[in-house]
Amino acid sequence: MSPYLALRRARHLSTATSAAIKPVTISQTKSKLRNVYDPDEALKIYSSFTAANDPSTSPASTRYAQELAVRRLAKSHRFSDIKNFLESHKSLPQITQEPFLSSLIRSYGVVGMFENAINTYNEMTDLGTPRSTLSFNALLSACVQSKVFDRVPVYFYEFPAKFGFSPDKFSYGILIKAYCEMGSPETAMEKLKEMEEKGVEIGVISLTTILHALYKKGSSDEAENFWHEMVTEKGCQPDVGYYNVKLWHIHGGKPEAVKGLIEEMNNAGIKPDTISYNYLITCYSVNGMMDEAMKVYNDLLKAKGCNPNAATFRILVFHLCKKERFMTGYKVFKQSVKVGKIPEFNTLKYLVEGLAKKGHMTEAKAMIRTMNKKFPPELLKAWGKIMEELGLAHVDIEEVNSTGIEKVVDLDKIEKAST
DNA sequence: CTAGGGTTAG
Known part of the structure; x- marks a missing residue:
C-alpha cells in the first residue's frame, strides 16, 4: 500500500481538488507545490509522484514534496499523521537505499521530530540499509533543525567509529x-x-x-x-554569504552604511542577492523611508536580477501597514500571491484590518477570499470574529460553502480512481 | 547529494 493510502485509510482523510500534476523541472515543481497549503493536498501530490514512477520526476522533487507534505501537516499540528506517513515508507523495498531512508530522517528533522529521526537511524541495521556519511549527516541536520544541538557532538564522536566511516x-x-x-x-x-x-x-x-x-x-x-x-x-575568499553576515551585523544602523556595503559587494564583483536586498529594505523600512524601500523592491527583478522572496513581501507589507499605506500594501500582497510567496497569517491579518478600517472593503474581501484558500482551517477559526466586527462575515460563508462542495465531488473521483 | 547567510514578532 502506498504511504498516502495507508494514511488515508487510517485517518479517513478529506481530499481537496487538484489537477493532475506533471512536473518537468525542479523549479517548476517547487513553484507549483508552494501554492499547496492543504496538507492532504500536499500528500496527494506526493503520492502522485511516487505512484507514477515517472522518470521525469526527479528524486529531488519527490524529496521536496515529502518535506512539504510533512511541513504542512506540522502546521496543522498533525504529528501522529506525520509519523504514520513517514513510517509507512519503511515497508517499501526502497528502504534499503540510503538516500531514500535519509530523506525520512530529514523530514522528521524539519518538523522537530528528533526522537523519530534517531530511531530511524538506529533501525538501519534491521532494515538492511548501509550507513555512510549520507544518513549520518541527515541525522546531524535533523538534530540542528530540531534544536537539540547537544546531541550533535555526542553522535559525531560515537557513530563514525561504531559504523566504520x-x-x-x-x-x-x-x-x-x-x-x-x-x-x-x-x-x-x-x-x-x-x-x-x-x-x-x-x-x-x-x-x-x-x-x-x-x-x-x-x-x-x-x-x-x-x-x-x-x-x-x-x-x-569572501562570497555573498559572508557579506550577508556583515549586512546582518549593520542593518540595524544607518541606511547609508547598508547601501555602502552593497556597493562594496558590487565593486568586489560579488552580486548581492535577495537576502542582501532584504536587509536594505528592512533598514529603510525601520527608518520610516518607505519610498526608498519600495524603490529597492521595484528595482529588484528588473535592475538587480533578484526574485523577491516570502521575507521580502512580509517585510514590506508589515512596514507599509505600520505607516498606514494599506493600498500599497495590498498591491504588494497581490504580487506575492501571483508568485506564490505570500506572507504569513498575522502580517496579512494586519493588512486586512487596515484596509477595512480605511473603508477599502472590496480589497479586504478579496484578501479574505484568498486567505481562506491558503491557510489551514485551524488558523481561520479565530478569523470569524474579526470578520464579523468588520462586517465581512458573509464572504467567509460563501467561501466555505463552495470549497465544501468541491471537496465532496473530488473525493468521489479519488475513490473511483484508487480502486 | 547534504553545510551558511533569511525564516522570531512586530
Whole structure:
C-alpha cells in the first residue's frame, strides 16, 4: 500500500481538488507545490509522484514534496499523521537505499521530530540499509533543525567509529553550526584545527557560520580578526554569504552604511542577492523611508536580477501597514500571491484590518477570499470574529460553502480512481 | 547529494 493510502485509510482523510500534476523541472515543481497549503493536498501530490514512477520526476522533487507534505501537516499540528506517513515508507523495498531512508530522517528533522529521526537511524541495521556519511549527516541536520544541538557532538564522536566511516566536510559543517548555536564559537574554532589534522577541507561556509556566531555574541573585533586571519592564512575568499553576515551585523544602523556595503559587494564583483536586498529594505523600512524601500523592491527583478522572496513581501507589507499605506500594501500582497510567496497569517491579518478600517472593503474581501484558500482551517477559526466586527462575515460563508462542495465531488473521483 | 547567510514578532 502506498504511504498516502495507508494514511488515508487510517485517518479517513478529506481530499481537496487538484489537477493532475506533471512536473518537468525542479523549479517548476517547487513553484507549483508552494501554492499547496492543504496538507492532504500536499500528500496527494506526493503520492502522485511516487505512484507514477515517472522518470521525469526527479528524486529531488519527490524529496521536496515529502518535506512539504510533512511541513504542512506540522502546521496543522498533525504529528501522529506525520509519523504514520513517514513510517509507512519503511515497508517499501526502497528502504534499503540510503538516500531514500535519509530523506525520512530529514523530514522528521524539519518538523522537530528528533526522537523519530534517531530511531530511524538506529533501525538501519534491521532494515538492511548501509550507513555512510549520507544518513549520518541527515541525522546531524535533523538534530540542528530540531534544536537539540547537544546531541550533535555526542553522535559525531560515537557513530563514525561504531559504523566504520569518517566524518566529511558536511558533518563538520553541521558540528560547527551546533557549537555556534550553543553559544560556543570557540569550540567551533577548535574543530577547524581538527579538520586540518584529518585532512578535511575547510570551506567558506563553516567560516561564515563562526563569523556569524562571533558577531551575535557582540564580539565584532574578534569576528573581524578571525576573518582577517582566515583570509591571510587560508586564502579564504569572501562570497555573498559572508557579506550577508556583515549586512546582518549593520542593518540595524544607518541606511547609508547598508547601501555602502552593497556597493562594496558590487565593486568586489560579488552580486548581492535577495537576502542582501532584504536587509536594505528592512533598514529603510525601520527608518520610516518607505519610498526608498519600495524603490529597492521595484528595482529588484528588473535592475538587480533578484526574485523577491516570502521575507521580502512580509517585510514590506508589515512596514507599509505600520505607516498606514494599506493600498500599497495590498498591491504588494497581490504580487506575492501571483508568485506564490505570500506572507504569513498575522502580517496579512494586519493588512486586512487596515484596509477595512480605511473603508477599502472590496480589497479586504478579496484578501479574505484568498486567505481562506491558503491557510489551514485551524488558523481561520479565530478569523470569524474579526470578520464579523468588520462586517465581512458573509464572504467567509460563501467561501466555505463552495470549497465544501468541491471537496465532496473530488473525493468521489479519488475513490473511483484508487480502486 | 547534504553545510551558511533569511525564516522570531512586530
